[in-house]
Amino acid sequence: MADLQARTGEDKRATEVPVLRWEEPPEGPVLVLLDQTRLPSEEVELVCTDAPALVEAIRSLAVRGAPALGIAGAYGVALAAARGFDVDEAAQALAGARPTAVNLSVGVRRARDAYHAALARGGDAGQAAAAALAAARQLHREDAEASARMAEHGLALLDELLPGGGHRILTHCNTGALVSGGEGTAFAVALAAHRQGRLRRLWVDETRPLLQGARLTAYEAARSGMAYTLLTDNAAGSLFAAGEVDAVLIGADRIAADGSVANKVGSYPLAVLARYHHVPFIVVAPVTTVDLGTVDGTSIEVEQRPGYEVTEVLAPQAQVSGAGSGIPVAPLGTQAYNPAFDVTPPELVTAIVTEEGAVSPVTAEGLAELCGKAGHARA
Template sequence: MKNMTGLSIKTEQGQLYILDQTLLPHQQRWLHCQQVEQMVVMIQQLQVRGAPAIGIAASLLLAYRAGQGDSRAQLLCSAEVLRASRPTAVNLMNNLDAMVATLQQSDYVSAAVACAEQLFAEDVQLCLQMAEHGAALVQPGERLLTHCNTGGLATAGVGTALGVVRLAQQQGKGIKVWVDETRPLLQGGRLTAWECEQLGIPYQLICDNMAAMLMARGEVDRIFVGSDRIAANGDFANKVGTYNLAVLAHYHQIPFYVVAPHTTVDPSCSDGSQIPIEQRPAAEVRGVRGSFGQVYWAPEQAPVFNPAFDVTPAKLVTGWVLDSGVLDQVAVAAGALTRLTVS
């Protein structure tokens, strides 16, 4: 494999490295990933996260394993193991489908490597296209709000929703960003805030339950969020708490956009009720774990409901910002999402 570098994924001299996002923002440690079992743990523990990044990381690992001499049968089995690691993120399924298709070729090793490299390069380009379409919506001086992390840490490129914010800042629009902390794992507080600091984007960190107050005070002009899967009718799954924002935005008449590449659209999924929602470990809600150990603020056996994602109905979305352009309610109702070609 050739050398490729993203904010959270890189290949050097044929080896695959993953930035451990659980240690951010205070420590940057790259993990050398060589085995499928390692990648599954990294995905499930959110050391690598973000739908595009997960799909690319899994594809690069399969390519690496092919180069290490794994048989076609072994690689097909590995693809299925990786596919089960995060059920909501459709990019993972789409990328693995592309990789599995290469395994039917006689020289499947070269084909797998070329496919993984192409998926990485494609995501970089898709991010740039989404950023251009989304930034065109942003007006000078606007106060934007986002949820979870949708920047370079979640993709191979500049990101999805945060990529839009990044380009708007680079265009000199004088924006400010409200960053939801994103309970329970604080991807906004740990990751988006870190990216904003690295990029020089003015931001303020808020608890998730403060967004309504800001909207009521007229201090939010536009909302951009990402997605892990978009159904054919426009319903979409994203980090839990996104649905809350959509309802609040609808009530306060604030434009609400979902930003995602066409690889996140699942034409075979008719609506949001068909999107599988991953349940996360109860310990994430009962307390917090870090370099300091485990701290509980709830009874250690407290029953917990901890979905990783929620589903936002299409009727609450102002527009779908894709790499191909911005779709409105009329276009999506007419089936525009089902006509997208997933490569």
């Protein structure tokens, strides 16, 4: 895996720097990723030539966000197949790279199943690799289409809950084009409101410990010309108390069968604040993020991140990951509790918005019906 190039220019939209793309140079196929650990200071691309390089990119958060991880996982299987590596071994490594994000394993499985189905039909290795790549490309297209539909459904719900426009939306982590084949999940809804003149203010949680709101959501909001303000995570309560938040919009990395939502750590406290202050708390995610095989929130595996992400802060221009790359802010040897996600119970979620529509109130029955409608049934 290597840097491909750095891009410059202040006027380009985020969607003009693709999150990931498949390329076929003379030396063999590669998966090219926008390295999100280098944003917002520079736009640098990474080239992955095999599944281990992609696994490392996923673990380091060079590529991240539930839908994008699903797409990356599918392309990773296709890459292993095209380059003649062990497809099942690559699939297993990719699927386990980020355990909480269910889309990753879904994307891996789709490409792997397409590969084996082609072999079962009598195809050779080349035809099976082509089938895996076709599955990855189809998932990429589907996610872009789902993003557009989520934005439409989400804006309709906002207008129903908050008639009159002028929405002041609080969001957490990053849910825009950087996590998607399209314009994102929760951020796409806010962007749709902005384009129709109905967004008064986007409140952006900085999102500790990796500052994905400050680095990435603010980056996307600025490039889209949105009115936005950055705040520390623990300042959100004062915003609610001042009556400055009309709705909370977040994404999800896994939604259990009962409607429990795993999202970037800090989401659950926002749900509690929103309930106390009678503010809608809305989750926006594609149907592929719903895992009917996970019964409830207690069954969701929550990834634990390295302690140095809490005990150090990044030096200017430093990459996001890597022990010792930041400035120590705690005594040497300090232990850190650093879960990547927390889980919000369904009773605190006003609605879950998907490309197939919204579920409100959030119930197991409503989610199952929506997934069945989408042809998305996982045991």
